Each structure stands twice: as structure tokens, then as C-alpha cells.
Amino acid sequence: xxxxxxxxxxxxxxxxxxxxxxxxxxxxxxxxxxxxxxxxxxxxxxxxxxxxxxxxxxxxxxxxxxxxxxxxxxxxxxxxxxxxxxxxxxxxxxxxxxxxxxxxxxxxxxxxxxxxxxxxxxxxxxxxxxxxxxxxxxxxxxxxxxxxxxxxxxxxxxxxxxxxxxxxxxxxxxxxxxxxxxxxxxxxxxxxxxxxxxxxxxxxxxxxxxxxxxxxxxxxxxxxxxxxxxxxxxxxxxxxxxxxxxxxxxxxxxxxxxxxxxxxxxxxxxxxxxxxxxxxxxxxxxxxxxxxxxxxxxxxxxxxxxxxxxxxxxxxxxxxxxxxxxxxxxxxxxxxxxxxxxxxxxxxxxxxxxxxxxxxxxxxxxxxxxxxxxxxxxxxxxxxxxxxxxxxxxxxxxxxxxxxxxxxxxxxxxxxxxxxxxxxxx
Amino acid sequence: xxxxxxxxxxxxxxxxxxxxxxxxxxxxxxxxxxxxxxxxxxxxxxxxxxxxxxxxxxxxxxxxxxxxxxxxxxxxxxxxxxxxxxxxxxxxxxxxxxxxxxxxxxxxxxxxxxxxxxxxxxxxxxxxxxxxxxxxxxxxxxxxxxxxxxxxxxxxxxxxxxxxxxxxxxxxxxxxxxxxxxxxxxxxxxxxxxxxxxxxxxxxxxxxxxxxxxxxxxxxxxxxxxxxxxxxxxxxxxxxxxxxxxxxxxxxxxxxxxxxxxxxxxxxxxxxxxxxxxxxxxxxxxxxxxxxxxxxxxxxxxxxxxxxxxxxxxxxxxxxxxxxxxxxxxxxxxxxxxxxxxxxxxxxxxxxxxxxxxxxxxxxxxxxxxxxxxxxxxxxxxxxxxxxxxxxxxxxxxxxxxxxxxxxxxxxxxxxxxxxxxxxxx
Numbered sequence: 001x002x003x004x005x006x007x008x009x010x011x012x013x014x015x016x017x018x019x020x021x022x023x024x025x026x027x028x029x030x031x032x033x034x035x036x037x038x039x040x041x042x043x044x045x046x047x048x049x050x051x052x053x054x055x056x057x058x059x060x061x062x063x064x065x066x067x068x069x070x071x072x073x074x075x076x077x078x079x080x081x082x083x084x085x086x087x088x089x090x091x092x093x094x095x096x097x098x099x100x101x102x103x104x105x106x107x108x109x110x111x112x113x114x115x116x117x118x119x120x121x122x123x124x125x126x127x128x129x130x131x132x133x134x135x136x137x138x139x140x141x142x143x144x145x146x147x148x149x150x151x152x153x154x155x156x157x158x159x160x161x162x163x164x165x166x167x168x169x170x171x172x173x174x175x176x177x178x179x180x181x182x183x184x185x186x187x188x189x190x191x192x193x194x195x196x197x198x199x200x201x202x203x204x205x206x207x208x209x210x211x212x213x214x215x216x217x218x219x220x221x222x223x224x225x226x227x228x229x230x231x232x233x234x235x236x237x238x239x240x241x242x243x244x245x246x247x248x249x250x251x252x253x254x255x256x257x258x259x260x261x262x263x264x265x266x267x268x269x270x271x272x273x274x275x276x277x278x279x280x281x282x283x284x285x286x287x288x289x290x291x292x293x294x295x296x297x298x299x300x301x302x303x304x305x306x307x308x309x310x311x312x313x314x315x316x317x318x319x320x321x322x323x324x325x326x327x328x329x330x331x332x333x334x335x336x337x338x339x340x341x342x343x344x345x346x347x348x349x350x351x352x353x354x355x356x357x358x359x360x361x362x363x364x365x366x367x368x369x370x371x372x373x374x375x376x377x378x379x380x381x382x383x384x385x386x387x388x389x390x391x392x393x394x395x396x397x398x399x400x401x402x403x404x405x406x407x408x409x410x411x412x413x414x415x416x417x418x419x420x421x422x423x424x425x426x
Numbered sequence: 427x428x429x430x431x432x433x434x435x436x437x438x439x440x441x442x443x444x445x446x447x448x449x450x451x452x453x454x455x456x457x458x459x460x461x462x463x464x465x466x467x468x469x470x471x472x473x474x475x476x477x478x479x480x481x482x483x484x485x486x487x488x489x490x491x492x493x494x495x496x497x498x499x500x501x502x503x504x505x506x507x508x509x510x511x512x513x514x515x516x517x518x519x520x521x522x523x524x525x526x527x528x529x530x531x532x533x534x535x536x537x538x539x540x541x542x543x544x545x546x547x548x549x550x551x552x553x554x555x556x557x558x559x560x561x562x563x564x565x566x567x568x569x570x571x572x573x574x575x576x577x578x579x580x581x582x583x584x585x586x587x588x589x590x591x592x593x594x595x596x597x598x599x600x601x602x603x604x605x606x607x608x609x610x611x612x613x614x615x616x617x618x619x620x621x622x623x624x625x626x627x628x629x630x631x632x633x634x635x636x637x638x639x640x641x642x643x644x645x646x647x648x649x650x651x652x653x654x655x656x657x658x659x660x661x662x663x664x665x666x667x668x669x670x671x672x673x674x675x676x677x678x679x680x681x682x683x684x685x686x687x688x689x690x691x692x693x694x695x696x697x698x699x700x701x702x703x704x705x706x707x708x709x710x711x712x713x714x715x716x717x718x719x720x721x722x723x724x725x726x727x728x729x730x731x732x733x734x735x736x737x738x739x740x741x742x743x744x745x746x747x748x749x750x751x752x753x754x755x756x757x758x759x760x761x762x763x764x765x766x767x768x769x770x771x772x773x774x775x776x777x778x779x780x781x782x783x784x785x786x787x788x789x790x791x792x793x794x795x796x797x798x799x800x801x802x803x804x805x806x807x808x809x810x811x812x813x814x815x816x817x818x819x820x821x822x823x824x825x826x827x828x829x830x831x832x833x834x835x836x837x838x839x840x841x842x843x844x845x846x847x848x849x850x851x852x
């Protein structure tokens with residue numbers, strides 16, 4: 001890596017002739033040239049990032065470009081207002097300006113975001129101050145959860161069908177071979193989970209947060225399990241119920257439009273894939289009590305969740321605009337669910353790079369359906385979701401997010417497989 | 427399971443005619459018959475354990491036996507003093523009385539201890555009081571660690587050679603097939619660890635706590651690694667150094683008689699097997715700093731340790747008589763080592779039942795060499811270590827102890843194997 005020796009105060013030789021492509025931004029850009037203090041602050045921000053490999057161009061052509069290396073992307077800031085949003089509100093301002101088109105990124109969006117993630121964690125006191133300033137995620141009380149989930153998951157099944165796989169798996173896939181298709185990798189993810197849970201015919205399964213019902217269907221049809229799945233997203237549950245009836249497995253799977261805290265009954269297996277992100281730290285003890293209440297003596301349980309290596313709030317833009325109430329825990333924080341009940345962790349697997357790959361494939365499909373997205377919603381929505389998918393891929397690539405699968409049982413369960421060999425057949 | 431309907435206040439029909447076998451205890455037993463309050467308290471203690479399947483017989487023949495089931499063991503309390511030790515000091519009193527022969531156990535010692543472990547965790551306030559009463563483990567400062575380790579590991583290599591495998595592995599073995607020999611399982615453990623660490627020829631390895639040097643030797647001879655191993659046990663290091671010289675691999679392995687906190691240099695791999703139990707919670711941040719200081723950007727690290735499902739001090743008798751300073755952490759507590767440095771946990775495997783099996787095989791070998799143990803030390807030592815090995819096996823069987831292998835890397839390391847398939851060759 002070269003170091004940034006100086007900041008070029010001229011237009012970039014490669015991208016300098018680029019014209020803003022966005023009409024709105026183009027209009028905004030015509031108003032005033034950038035001022036000396038704006039240029040100064042921009043330089044300071046970019047210098048603080050070390051040696052980033054992207055170019056930044058302001059509305060008047062002023063640019064800051066990498067030294068001794070070819071830029072992977074060019075960030076166009078199309079107005080004074082957009083620059084102010086970015087400098088004042090950081091990730092939040094960037095997200096909103098990207099969504100309204102007053103910041104655009106040309107070139108490798110994900111690569112640019114990886115660099116931004118790797119350099120956006122202020123250390124020491126500055127980091128602490130930033131964290132204290134960030135508002136807590138919206139509360140996940142019973143009512144709060146329903147609203148938070150509604151915000152994200154009830155925006156239309158048609159929309160998700162544009163870019164998810166056929167099974168509508170909206171969680172990290174598992175690629176036993178790196179080059180397999182998304183469709184195959186989502187099937188492999190479901191099988192990997194079923195094998196970890198030693199799922200057997202006749203097993204009673206409680207699922208907390210079932211999405212569009214694909215895993216419950218897979219467990220019933222391919223493993224002979226009897227599944228009850230809870231979810232507070234009415235759109236998702238309607239879809240799942242309708243499919244179960246149409247395909248005739250509604251005798252083996254029950255989808256319940258209710259909060260996971262109301263799960264009742266006794267089960268051989270407890271599974272939750274991609275719900276813990278929406279539970280919130282305050283409610284981990286409640287989740288632990290649910291599992292403790294419903295799991296048999298020899299029962300197996302699995303939590304699959306986005307996580308962190310160190311405690312940190314969700315990216316504020318994602319939390320506000322995309323996923324209200326979301327919080328990805330560290331492994332240590334997850335133990336607040338398990339340790340009060342002395343649950344024994346048998347296996348933790350981190351599938352971080354699998355989620356990066358999943359998101360990459362979602363983004364390809366999303367871009368291919370971009371016009372339909374804009375037709376269903378509008379440009380701002382289309383750009384916001386593009387940033388969310390690309391930013392999430394970048395966060396997993398940069399190590400800012402992890403994907404933990406945690407398998408556990410009761411402390412005194414000695415009916416365990418002797419090794420994990422059974423997870424790797426063939 | 428039958429419930430205990432009543433307590434038999436007569437000698438047990440099966441074991442009632444047993445005579446105490448220990449001379450000392452027999453003499454003690456001849457003094458006075460047991461008193462009404464002693465019988466009452468003993469009954470209360472046994473009732474509180476639910477429906478245990480062992481018989482307890484006092485020195486005068488008074489016994490409490492299981493109802494509706496055949497006892498798996500008979501606990502002989504040979505004197506008033508032994509009963510008082512047990513009732514006043516719990517595990518501590520039992521351990522000391524077992525060691526001095528004033529309590530003996532006939533039949534299935536491990537099975538009896540499993541029941542004792544499963545029922546010796548007083549809930550709620552009583553548990554809290556008990557925990558607060560228990561002294562903290564002895565401190566693991568630099569001097570403290572040396573003394574604590576000396577207490578256990580420097581009692582004579584000849585002693586450990588009596589019952590360990592040929593490689594002197596004094597940690598949990600790995601049995602990919604349940605019926606394999608201890609020797610094979612210890613080799614398999616070392617290979618399992620080397621595979622998790624993706625060990626390659628030329629890799630520089632730092633090992634914290636190397637025992638008698640077997641893993642370092644294995645890594646050098648079978649994987650072409652260059653290993654530096656730290657240990658504060660002078661007996662172990664002498665043995666390891668001598669063996670490396672005799673077998674001619676001292677150019678590839680360096681054994682250092684020093685504290686893990688003094689590890690210096692840069693390494694591709696950091697590994698610690700069975701040392702964390704002796705580090706103590708107060709020093710977890712220091713251990714994290716050591717790893718952070720010495721691990722390369724793409725380095726891999728593994729901690730292998732006895733652990734808990736919920737925070738709890740070591741059994742007080744073990745901590746006092748066998749392992750001063752020992753503390754097995756929960757997974758959550760282990761995160762105090764990793765989270766400050768944003769290390770990414772890739773894989774956690776719980777090998778609890780493998781440790782139960784390892785201990786079972788150690789106990790068989792120990793019992794076969796029992797006369798030699800008593801010749802090297804004395805009866806009290808022989809009985810104390812027998813209880814320690816049997817009690818540890820019971821603790822793993824009962825789920826009171828876990829065995830965690832935690833694999834981790836730096837957050838931004840993307841040179842990871844795509845799955846864990848490589849851990850399961852063939």
C-alpha cells in the first residue's frame with residue numbers, strides 16, 4: 001500500500017471530466033463553488049482514513065484522489081448541502097444523501113464501503129463520545145416489535161421475490177463450495193441447520209421468527225418434523241400459510257402470527273434464524289426463558305444471528321431507515337440468553353464470508369430488477385435499498401459484522417453426537 | 427425414576443452386613459453410636475438430593491438407602507468426625523475425609539459423584555451465600571502463578587508417566603471414534619487442533635503453557651512449524667528440553683521457562699491448551715494483550731480450556747488441595763480476552779464428553795498403578811488423586827464442567843477456509 005503523500009486540489013486525471021449524472025444533484029451543483037473551509041474539512045476527513053483508494057469530487061470539480069494508486073471508485077458530492085450532511089452526520093448523512101441522489105458513487109460501491117467501514121471506527125474517547133451520542137435502538141416491546149418488523153418485512157412480498165431465492169430465504173446462505181448457486185446455498189443452509197439440530201422424524205420444532213416459512217417447510221417435508229413457527233410480520237405469515245395450504249403440508253406446519261414471547265408447548269427443537277437481531281439486548285433474558293420453558297430434557301436449540309466482535313450499536317442509518325430496533329450482539333452478549341439457564345453451548349460457527357457472498361448475489365439480482373423496484377416504490381427507495389445491500393456486504397467483508405450459528409442444549413443432556421463429522425457428509 | 431418414599435432407619439438389606447474395611451475408620455467407628463440429630467441431619471441432606479441411588483452407612487450401621495432401586499454405590503462414613511466434616515464443609519469436608527480414609531465409597535465411585543454433582547448446586551439465596559463464603563482462588567500474579575503451577579505440575583514426571591499416554595498429554599483427548607484408544611485420541615486431538623489452526627510448514631507458533639512439550643513436538647515434526655513454548659513448570663520444561671535434544675528437534679522447538687505474559691516476537695499461530703484454567707479472570711485482559719501483540723494480520727489462534735455454562739468458582743476442595751488458582755470460565759467470560767481486541771471467533775467446539783472419556787481412561791490406568799502411586803507418595807495422596815480424577819470425570823458427565831476449543835483470528839482476516847470440512851478428512 002502506498003501512503004497518501006499529498007492531497008490533490010485539482011480535478012482527478014481519470015474521473016475529472018465526469019459530469020454529475022443525477023438531474024437533481026446536477027441542479028444543486030450549479031449554485032456555488034466549494035469554499036476553502038469545506039475543502040479543508042474534507043481533506044482532514046479523508047486524511048484521517050489513512051490511504052483510501054477512492055476519489056472524492058465536489059460539485060465544482062474540486063477533488064481529492066488517491067496517490068500512487070488507481071482509484072476503485074469515485075464519490076460525487078453534488079451539493080453543499082450533501083457535503084454538510086456527510087460532515088455533520090457521518091454514516092447517517094451519507095446514507096440519506098446517497099438515497100436522495102445528492103451523493104453518488106461511480107465504480108466499486110462495495111469496495112468503497114469496505115474502506116469506509118474499516119476506517120469509520122474512531123478509537124478511544126472519540127469513539128466513546130460518538131457511541132454515547134447515538135440514540136438507543138427503538139424498543140422491542142410487544143407493540144414496538146410489531147411496528148419495527150412491520151417497517152421492514154411488510155413492504156410487499158413481491159418486492160422480496162424480485163431478488164431472493166425461490167425459498168425466500170432472507171438470511172445468510174451456506175456455501176459448502178464457494179462457487180455454488182444462491183439457490184443451492186440456501187438449501188444447504190437449511191440442511192446444515194437441520195443436521196446441527198439432529199432433526200429426526202416426529203420431532204416437534206418451535207421456530208421463533210420464520211420469515212416466509214421456508215425453513216419450517218424444509219424441516220417438515222425433508223425431515224418429517226412437526227413445526228410451529230411464530231412471526232409478527234402479517235405479510236410473511238399470510239404468504240407462509242397460503243403456501244402450506246396450497247402445497248398440502250399445513251397438517252405438519254403451523255404458522256402463528258404472534259410474538260416469540262408467547263411461544264407455548266413442549267418441543268424437541270428450538271430454532272431461530274435471523275430473528276435475534278430484532279430482539280434487543282433488554283429482551284435476551286426473556287428469550288432465554290422462552291427456550292427454557294419449551295425445550296425438552298434432550299432438546300437441541302440453535303440461534304443464527306448477525307453479530308459483532310465488540311459491542312457496538314447498529315449503523316445508525318440502517319437502524320433508522322432500514323431496520324428499526326435492530327442490534328447485532330457479540331457472542332458474550334448472547335450468553336445473557338444462555339447462561340442464566342446453564343444451557344451448554346455445543347458449537348459456534350461464524351459464517352461471516354458466507355453472508356458477504358449471499359449479499360453479493362442478492363445485490364446482483366436486485367440490480368437486475370432495479371427498474372421494477374423503482375416502479376414498485378420510487379428512486380429514493382431504490383437507492384436506499386441498494387446502499388443497504390451493498391453496505392451490508394461491505395460490513396461482512398470488512399469484519400464489522402459477523403454471522404454466528406450457536407447450537408446449544410441443556411446442561412445434563414448426554415445424548416450428543418460424538419463429533420461434528422455428521423455435518424460433513426460425503 | 428422412583429421417588430424416595432421414606433428413609434430406612436435400619437441397616438441396608440444389601441450392604442447392611444458390610445464391615446468397614448479401613449483400619450483407622452474401623453477404630454474410629456467403635457467409639458460411639460450415631461446420635462438422633464446426626465441421623466436427622468443426614469436424612470435431611472439426602473432428602474434434599476431428591477432420589478439419589480446410593481446408600482449411606484454410618485459407623486454404627488445406621489443407613490439411608492434408596493427406595494425401589496438398587497444402589498449403585500455405598501458411602502461408608504466411618505466416624506462422627508467424618509460426618510461432621512461432611513455436614514459442615516460440604517465438598518471440602520467430603521474431599522478431606524475421603525483422602526484420609528474416614529469416608530470410603532464402595533461400588534460405582536464416578537456414578538455416585540455424578541449424582542452428587544447434579545444435586546450439589548443449591549439454588550437461589552442458599553447458592554449465593556455458599557458462593558460468597560467460598561474464598562477467591564489464589565491469585566495468579568507472576569509469583570503466584572509459579573507457586574500455583576509448582577504445586578500441581580512439579581510433583582514428579584514419573585508420577586504422571588504412570589497414567590498418561592506416551593505423549594504425556596494432560597488435557598482432553600479427542601475421540602473421532604468413540605472406541606479408539608487414549609494414545610490414538612491424544613494424537614487425534616493434536617491433529618484436530620493443527621487443522622483448526624491451518625498449520626503450514628514454516629509457520630511460527632507461540633504456545634502458552636506447553637505441559638511436557640508434546641503438542642509443540644507434534645507441530646514441528648508433523649507440520650513443519652517452528653514453535654516457541656512458554657511454561658512456568660520447571661519439571662515439565664526440563665523434560666521437554668531434554669526430549670527435544672535427545673530426539674533432535676531442538677532446532678525447531680524452543681521451550682522457555684517463563685510466564686506467558688512475557689511472550690515476545692511475531693507469530694502466525696497462537697495456541698494455548700489447558701492453560702487458561704490457571705490464568706484467572708483478573709488476567710484475561712493481559713492474555714488478550716499478549717495475543718494482540720504477537721499475532722500477525724492473518725494469524726490464527728486457539729484457546730482450549732475447561733469451562734462452565736454459568737459462572738461458578740472451582741470446586742473448593744479441588745482448588746485448595748489439587749489445583750490452586752484454578753478457575754474455569756464461561757464462554758461469556760472468555761470474551762473478556764477477545765472482545766477488547768475485536769478478535770473474531772470462528773469456531774467453538776464443546777468436547778465435554780471427550781474429557782469424561784479421557785478421564786475414565788486415566789482413572790483405569792491410575793488404578794492399575796495405584797500401588798506405585800502409594801509407594802511414590804502415601805495413601806492419602808493416592809486417595810486424594812483418585813477422588814480428583816473420578817470427581818472430574820463425574821463433573822464432565824454431569825455437565826458441571828465443559829471443554830471449549832475456541833478458534834479466532836483478527837477481525838479483518840479474510841484468508842479463512844470456506845467451511846470446516848477440512849477438519850473431517852476421510
